[in-house]
Amino acid sequence: MPNKKTIDEKTVKHVAGLSRINLSGKEVKLYQRQLTGILGYINKLNELDTKDTLPTSHPLGNLKNVFRKDSVRKSLSAEDVLKNAPAKKDGFFKVPKIIE
Amino acid sequence: MKDYEIVIGLEAHVQLLTESKVFCGCSTKFGLAPNSSTCPVCLGLPGVLPVLNEKAFLYAIKTALALNCRIQDIIKFDRKNYYYPDLPKNFQISQYDKPLAYSGYIEIEHNNAKKKIRITRVHLEEDAGKLIHEPGKGLSYVDFNRTGIPLLEIVSEPDISSPEEGSAYLQELKSILQYLKVSDCNMEEGSLRCDANISVRPRGEGSLGVKAELKNMNSFKAVRDALSYEAKRHVELLRKGERIVQETRLWNERKQITELMRTKEETHDYRYFPEPDLVPFTVDKKEIDRIKRSLPELPQAKKKRFIALYGLGKYDAGVLTRDMEISNFFEETIKLFDNPKKIANWLSGDIASILNERKITIGRTRFKPAHLAELLDLIHTEEITGKMAKEILPEIFDRGISPKEIVRSKGLKQIKDAGELASVIDDVLRENKKSIDDYKKGKVNALIFLVGQVMRKTKGQANPKIVNEILKKRLEGGG
Ligand SMILES: [Zn+2]
Numbered sequence: 143m144p145n146k147k148t149i150d151e152k153t154v155k156h157v158a159g160l161s162r163i164n165l166s167g168k169e170v171k172l173y174q175r176q177l178t179g180i181l182g183y184i185n186k187l188n189e190l191d192t193k194d195t196l197p198t199s200h201p202l203g204n205l206k207n208v209f210r211k212d213s214v215r216k217s218l219s220a221e222d223v224l225k226n227a228p229a230k231k232d233g234f235f236k237v238p239k240i241i242e
Numbered sequence: 243m244k245d246y247e248i249v250i251g252l253e254a255h256v257q258l259l260t261e262s263k264v265f266c267g268c269s270t271k272f273g274l275a276p277n278s279s280t281c282p283v284c285l286g287l288p289g290v291l292p293v294l295n296e297k298a299f300l301y302a303i304k305t306a307l308a309l310n311c312r313i314q315d316i317i318k319f320d321r322k323n324y325y326y327p328d329l330p331k332n333f334q335i336s337q338y339d340k341p342l343a344y345s346g347y348i349e350i351e352h353n354n355a356k357k358k359i360r361i362t363r364v365h366l367e368e369d370a371g372k373l374i375h376e377p378g379k380g381l382s383y384v385d386f387n388r389t390g391i392p393l394l395e396i397v398s399e400p401d402i403s404s405p406e407e408g409s410a411y412l413q414e415l416k417s418i419l420q421y422l423k424v425s426d427c428n429m430e431e432g433s434l435r436c437d438a439n440i441s442v443r444p445r446g447e448g449s450l451g452v453k454a455e456l457k458n459m460n461s462f463k464a465v466r467d468a469l470s471y472e473a474k475r476h477v478e479l480l481r482k483g484e485r486i487v488q489e490t491r492l493w494n495e496r497k498q499i500t501e502l503m504r505t506k507e508e509t510h511d512y513r514y515f516p517e518p519d520l521v522p523f524t525v526d527k528k529e530i531d532r533i534k535r536s537l538p539e540l541p542q543a544k545k546k547r548f549i550a551l552y553g554l555g556k557y558d559a560g561v562l563t564r565d566m567e568i569s570n571f572f573e574e575t576i577k578l579f580d581n582p583k584k585i586a587n588w589l590s591g592d593i594a595s596i597l598n599e600r601k602i603t604i605g606r607t608r609f610k611p612a613h614l615a616e617l618l619d620l621i622h623t624e625e626i627t628g629k630m631a632k633e634i635l636p637e638i639f640d641r642g643i644s645p646k647e648i649v650r651s652k653g654l655k656q657i658k659d660a661g662e663l664a665s666v667i668d669d670v671l672r673e674n675k676k677s678i679d680d681y682k683k684g685k686v687n688a689l690i691f692l693v694g695q696v697m698r699k700t701k702g703q704a705n706p707k708i709v710n711e712i713l714k715k716r717l718e719g720g721g
Contacts, residue, residue, distance in 0.1 A: 160511055162325055200318070205521045212260045212297035215267025215281075223277045223285065223386075233276040234383035237327045239375055 250402035257433035264392035265292030276385040284390035286331030298392035301424040311346030319517040328371040338514040341365035352410040360399035405469035417541040442476040452486040468493035552582035578615035608642025629702035
């Protein structure tokens with residue numbers, strides 16, 4: 143059952159908000175058009191008859207139950223961990239305070 | 243409150259007792275230097291792949307079966323997406339529509355009534371990092387050691403109808419997890435955390451009231467207090483005819499109130515989708531049966547056995563079996579001193595207070611079942627009095643040496659000899675003429691008082707039974 147899903151401006155703003163991205167009015171319009179196009183393209187899949195197909199969550203169909211043993215391995219050195227951090231102090235990453 | 247009904251569901255997060263994290267080999271040890279237990283996987287660096295810790299998975303299955311759950315045929319993981327500094331990958335590996343297990347229950351006993359609390363779901367996920375805020379500076383410090391620690395989320399149905407019942411449920415859950423040895427459930431260290439959903443409705447009303455979500459309750463007492471506070475707040479709003487708003491509230495321990503954290507409109511949209519980096523997992527029926535058979539005796543079953551086998555009362559049996567170490571200690575002691583009631587009294591009385599005071603579990607002390615058995619034997623053979631035993635108890639805890647040894651080295655012994663007691667009793671009678679008159683006027687309490695005086699003068703060493711007999715004779719014989 144193919145359904146024509148369109149993305150409205152409200153959805154674009156919502157998704158941008160979730161991703162902490164500020165969009166101008168022009169950008170909202172642009173992404174609305176592009177995202178609707180992408181969704182329409184993906185929607186082609188809905189034309190397939192999947193009546194006899196089991197839902198798949200993973201492309202490697204036959205692979206399952208891959209585990210590792212519970213054993214401790216060496217972690218990164220304190221130096222390496224913080225190497226790329228823009229700001230650090232006493233072994234911690236330093237970030238702007240975020241109040242939820 | 244009588245006209246209203248409280249409806250509570252609890253969501254517990256339990257840290258599983260593995261050596262390494264759930265998707266990488268970093269250590270789970272508590273209290274390490276900040277960020278010293280992190281690697282490319284748990285820091286979410288590009289190009290890394292998570293691999294599931296087999297023990298974490300088995301512990302999760304074991305717990306689910308002990309909670310009478312059904313195991314999902316195909317277990318998969320999902321990404322829960324949100325942006326927050328404690329989450330380096332910007333998503334948490336969790337489980338959404340196919341939790342590891344579902345439809346379970348546990349049985350609790352509260353106010354002498356048994357009740358089943360249904361478990362909605364049990365799922366495995368990774369913990370987030372720890373944020374330390376620096377007040378006034380607009381800065382936070384991030385420690386990712388906790389990121390990737392295996393957590394089990396256990397969600398109950400809204401079957402809980404009072405704050406006390408909520409606390410009983412949590413206590414039962416904690417006991418079960420400790421019996422299974424899958425978590426140490428230390429609320430202070432955060433290895434057991436609990437959120438709650440609570441709503442109230444007029445008694446008899448069919449549909450549920452608007453719920454509030456409560457967070458930040460860090461002890462059993464806090465859970466009880468926060469739920470009580472919130473229930474009262476809802477009832478007051480309803481009485482005033484006001485509308486209750488669906489929101490998330492934080493328990494403020496210092497002020498003993500709940501405070502608004504966010505309203506429903508601000509609720510997150512997590513955009514769950516399947517975790518493509520982890521393959522699905524299955525547990526076949528044979529394996530499920532094998533794990534079921536290997537489950538240890540659980541607290542409720544042990545409690546029933548203690549009542550039937552040792553003739554203990556419900557209350558005593560409940561106190562002893564709540565803690566697995568205590569219940570084992572009890573049974574070890576019985577092998578050496580066959581008086582369950584006496585052992586139970588000591589364990590739930592003086593021994594429990596010492597453990598409470600020192601904030602320690604019995605397994606971590608130097609006090610052993612043989613010590614308790616010997617102590618009870620010394621009382622039984624009347625070598626020392628109960629009072630003397632209580633006095634030397636802390637020393638046995640401190641030094642881990644035999645009670646006999648302490649009795650010998652301190653020269654403690656019970657005074658049973660009438661001649662030896664006579665002079666003390668003379669003194670007491672001389673000093674308490676009024677009590678003698680009282681007794682003669684028929685006040686039985688006066689005798690108890692006089693026995694107490696003799697005990698005090700002998701520092702608890704006199705045999706109270708013999709003192710009682712002598713005193714009675716003296717008083718009735720005309721003193
Ligand atoms: Zn790691």
